[in-house]
Amino acid sequence: MLKWLDFPAWLPENASTFGEGVDKLFVLIYWITAVVFIAVMAVLIGFMIKYRFKEGRKADYIEGSTTLEITWTAATTVIVFGLAMLSLPQWNKIKVPSQFPSSPDDVLVRVHAKQFNWDMTYPGPDGKLGTTDDLTLENHLHVPVNKVVHVELTSEDVIHSFFVPQMRLKQDALPGRTINVWFEATKTGKYEIPCAELCGFGHSAMLGYLNVHTDDDYAKWVEEAWQ
């Protein structure tokens, strides 16, 4: 049961570059909230025991304390503001396109969501999407490890959500729009890409796979795919 209190232990393995930053924030908030929770509960239970009704004892007439009000208002404001400021760079790094890393080595894919599959389109040798050498695979995303992968996310019909728990990445795909996200995997392996936004009766089973290859394996896959 104690294991149930240790939230961070339940996070799926992290396999992306920015995932570590997300997890650190998670752990930080976990500890702040845990301390607050334990303190509040200790006070609550302590008061419940100490000030329980006893024959002949009267409650004290206390209407409040301005000093205390100001103190706890200020303290909580500082903590939550601090948290917001601390997490801002992390957010910008993951989600704000102008801050995305970019280099000629980067990999580009288009992920097109539709009820109830992910179409993964690779640009092929010319490196451009929308040309004749594009290749589309259903539900399988192949990427090299330690390379930045840019994803152009679109949707055919309803809203879906591209979720890769091990990359700490989630982004809704909207019909009529292209949304750019990125990630860089740090570990090879096969990871699930479930759909995280209710999209109809097949939502639960809408599932793709992210295959993160070593450089060699990736080269081999490219060769086979475009031979």
Add this chain to the structure above:
Amino acid sequence: MNDHANESHDHHHEESFVSKYIFSLDHKMIGKQFLIYGLIMFMVGGGLALLFRWQLAWPDKPLPMIGVSQEYLDEGEAVSEADRRWERWGEDDEENWFERTMYGGIIGPEFYNALFTMHATIMVFFVVVPLLVGAFGNFLIPLMIGTRDMAFPVLNMLSFWTSVLGAVILMAGFFVPGGHAAAGWTGYAPLSSVPDFTGVIWGQNLWCMALIVMGVSSLMGSINYITTVINMRAPGMTYFRLPLVIWSLFIVAILLLLAFPVVASALALLLFDRMAGTSFFLAEGGGEPLLWQHLFWFFGHPEVYILILPGMGLASEMISVFSRKPIFGYKSMVFAMISIAFLSWVVWGHHMFQSGMNPQLSMAFMTTTMLIAVPSAIKTFNWLGTLFRGSIQFTVPMLHTLAFVSMFVIGGLSGIFMANSPVDIHIHDTYYIVAHIHYVVFGGSVFALFGAVFYWFPKMFGRHMNAALGKIHFWISFIAFNGVFFPMHIIGVAGHRRRIHNPLDTDLAHLQGINEFITMCAFILGAAQIILLVNVFWSMFKGRVAEQNPWHANTLEWHAPTPVPHGNFDQIPRVYHGPYEYSVPGAETDWIPQTQSDGEPSRDEPIAAGATAD
């Protein structure tokens, strides 16, 4: 203000059954009607949850009792009565939605989606609002501010019957071809706006209409509450002498008044998209799917505070009475609620961090959302301060109030994780959020509500609820509640998505034991509510007869005779001080009713010591 002070209770003409119990204009009867209505809908909504909880714990297994037997699945041989029933049903040609989507009592994905959609819709719009705002708003506002009735009694009656109409429209959705709405209680377009995407036709339309009708009912109620609180307070009842629960209901009424038109417009646009071929939410037609989310959450976030603020108010009353102490920091409590009300208009984007809205906006929404944690923290600290050096009586309402405080703390703290947009990337749309909403709405509002039912029951029905049953119900509910919802945090962190029909579709087999545990606790939690129902309905007729002021409370409703007559007060009371004058040094009793001026004794009958012991 009190110009009809003398006339009202004089004409005691016999009322017919219909005008007394059905189309009653009396705020107390309307409050009781809302109470019964809300409790019935609570059972319906809870029952739906138990159905889908079964599927989550034992995916694709037939439901117990309703479903076919395992032998039938394996051998095709009908052995039980249920087997034969499903077999007979299957022979009918006519397209039956239940038969298609839960054949043999196995919950299929379409039915599953309708179940959780309706569970949440019912709980939010047809349970918590009618109970907290409808029942307690109606019952308490005129009594606690010291007036004879609401400003607009007819509007009040219409508000109740409109909400009944809403419930009827909503329930009809289960019986139309294509089945009920299945796009979640948040109804995200275009899933909700294009029938082909879900296969649901009239179900979703009825869902829209039912919510619009409910909105109209809430508008009528809120106009009434606002007018009544502003204009009809008893002499001496200044704003800063109002009990906190009245403040909370007053603020909620303002929020409702401003929020419902927004969602009503959104729902109307959705209906146009569905029925008139417009494309407000459809990209191909030049529309915008995110428009729905902006409108929905612009309403939706104030709505969640509509769900919790009255709970906070009710809890504040009870915590003060049963600590025998003034509420700690009365004014700061009021200002905290007012700032929550203001802030709740500027945080809606925290539901949309991952939605594809401009990511730069997250900064603003993260900050405002973090800020709204501050007044919530202030309230919590003030409740603790109220206990400090009190004389705490662990009555049934107080147990619920203390549960409210601690569960609300958990819900508030889990909110901080999600307010943090980078962390929200991972936990958004997982069970983490399911845990969160239930800690605030069930652990918070519903526990406060249970306590309040127990606390005001003597005034409502002239009889006490049974304390032993109350304690049993409390402890089972409290433990089972935590058994259901606490583990949802960790499966959410582990990546268990919400709104999925079968957890085993993805690699979550290691969490399945927890899912089973949750479901077993949910069945216990559901069963425990039967105790509450029995207690309510039994006590209404057979409970111990209540004194006028059994809890030795100060507020005006306890000054009114029990049972409260038509017109509430023999004479409109005059108010001399605030509502929380408990344990004033030098006073004879440890409570001083708001009606008691210095020197002049209270009109309350002295009550034997120990009368509060239950």
